[in-house]
Amino acid sequence: VPIPGDNLRINPDRLWDTIHELAEIGPGVAGGNNRQTLTDDDKKGRELFKKWCDASNLTMGVDKMGTMFMRREGADPALDPVYVGSHLDTQPTGGRYDGVLGVLSGLELVRTLDDLGIRTRRPIVVVNWTNEEGARFAPAMLASGVFAGIHTLEYAYGRKDPEGKTFGDELRRIGWVGEEEVGARRMHAYFEYHIEQGPILEAENKEIGVVTHGQGLWWLEFTLIGKEAHTGSTPMAMRVNAGLAMARILEMVQEVAMDNQPGAVGGVGQVFFRPNSRNVLPGTVVFTVDIRSPEQPKLDGMRARIETEAPKIAEALGVRCSVEPVGHFDPVTFDPALVARVRKAAEDLGYTHMNIISGAGHDACWMQRVTPSVMIMCPCVDGLSHNEAESISKEWAAAGADVLLRAVLETAEIVE
Numbered sequence: 263v264p265i266p267g268d269n270l271r272i273n274p275d276r277l278w279d280t281i282h283e284l285a286e287i288g289p290g291v292a293g294g295n296n297r298q299t300l301t302d303d304d305k306k307g308r309e310l311f312k313k314w315c316d317a318s319n320l321t322m323g324v325d326k327m328g329t330m331f332m333r334r335e336g337a338d339p340a341l342d343p344v345y346v347g348s349h350l351d352t353q354p355t356g357g358r359y360d361g362v363l364g365v366l367s368g369l370e371l372v373r374t375l376d377d378l379g380i381r382t383r384r385p386i387v388v389v390n391w392t393n394e395e396g397a398r399f400a401p402a403m404l405a406s407g408v409f410a411g412i413h414t415l416e417y418a419y420g421r422k423d424p425e426g427k428t429f430g431d432e433l434r435r436i437g438w439v440g441e442e443e444v445g446a447r448r449m450h451a452y453f454e455y456h457i458e459q460g461p462i463l464e465a466e467n468k469e470i471g472v473v474t475h476g477q478g479l480w481w482l483e484f485t486l487i488g489k490e491a492h493t494g495s496t497p498m499a500m501r502v503n504a505g506l507a508m509a510r511i512l513e514m515v516q517e518v519a520m521d522n523q524p525g526a527v528g529g530v531g532q533v534f535f536r537p538n539s540r541n542v543l544p545g546t547v548v549f550t551v552d553i554r555s556p557e558q559p560k561l562d563g564m565r566a567r568i569e570t571e572a573p574k575i576a577e578a579l580g581v582r583c584s585v586e587p588v589g590h591f592d593p594v595t596f597d598p599a600l601v602a603r604v605r606k607a608a609e610d611l612g613y614t615h616m617n618i619i620s621g622a623g624h625d626a627c628w629m630q631r632v633t634p635s636v637m638i639m640c641p642c643v644d645g646l647s648h649n650e651a652e653s654i655s656k657e658w659a660a661a662g663a664d665v666l667l668r669a670v671l672e673t674a675e676i677v678e
């Protein structure tokens with residue numbers, strides 16, 4: 263059965279109102295949200311989402327990580343469902359749209375199908391993954407990671423927040439430990455709609471980002487040992503300056519990233535100078551290099567070159583250098599057939615679009631390990647995210663949700 267014409271759209275006002283009603287729970291201090299995972303506000307957010315899902319006659323399943331699976335039955339209930347989702351938790355100073363847009367667009371999709379009396383052959387399940395942000399309990403994408411077999415349930419339950427409370431205890435406290443074994447569900451496909459969290463779509467004046475890849479990354483923690491010395495009385499020739507070595511390594515990282523264009527990035531976001539005093543050359547500098555590329559060979563090549571060149575740079579200054587990998591994700595290639603389906607949906611609906619790579623991690627990156635997956639992105643103002651000032655327009659939100667609706671319908675198949 264073909265997809266109906268390009269007049270098949272979600273209800274933009276209803277989607278927008280739903281997003282902003284949820285944003286009233288766990289307000290931030292500057293117009294955004296602080297609805298961190300497994301807090302009382304997370305609990306309230308879940309209850310409101312469940313209330314909306316109940317009103318649409320969705321049936322709920324909850325797994326032992328507290329992830330919510332809201333099911334709209336298909337004409338053939340035995341078929342593997344099509345999953346649509348993201349996350350409702352936020353950063354401590356998060357925006358209103360990061361994650362929320364994907365979950366509530368899934369709900370809006372269901373509401374639209376109900377309005378139009380459309381049945382699908384496959385069930386459709388709207389998902390709210392627990393602890394995508396990782397701000398309170400590291401690492402990020404924790405529940406989808408357990409679902410995909412990256413982490414064990416025991417590992418996840420033992421994660422601690424800054425106050426020493428564990429994930430397992432807090433999940434029990436808010437009452438959202440489900441019955442289901444994590445990862446036991448079968449999926450036909452997974453769709454995630456998310457704000458870009460970067461500046462490209464807005465700068466290119468495109469409504470839809472067709473996400474082809476997720477960046478792979480390495481975090482390399484360097485420790486440089488020089489000699490603490492007085493900045494005034496130590497002659498230049500007699501310095502063993504770990505700070506200077508850090509600066510030169512940073513230049514080299516920039517060069518490595520530039521040599522691996524397009525798509526590669528590299529930089530340093532965190533540096534600790536010890537003793538970090540105005541008039542003392544640092545004896546120790548610890549910093550983390552963050553390199554990313556959507557291509558595995560490039561990513562591995564960048565890491566190898568940085569690990570080869572950095573010790574030489576340090577050695578030339580008499581500085582000792584050691585490096586330890588402290589974080590890693592493989593690059594993700596989203597399912598080509600679903601990517602093509604998203605692109606075609608944008609075209610059919612007359613939306614401007616371009617291919618884009620997700621620079622941030624998302625639940626979809628883990629889901630691609632267990633089921634064909636894809637992401638759709640909409641622009642966000644100035645590329646700002648993980649910031650209370652995060653902003654999108656109602657029209658942008660609706661365009662991506664329309665594309666989501668169309669691509670999901672094509673996957674779940676309309677029944678006459």
Ligand SMILES: [Zn+2]
Pocket residue numbers: 349360361394456
């Ligand atoms: Zn997110």
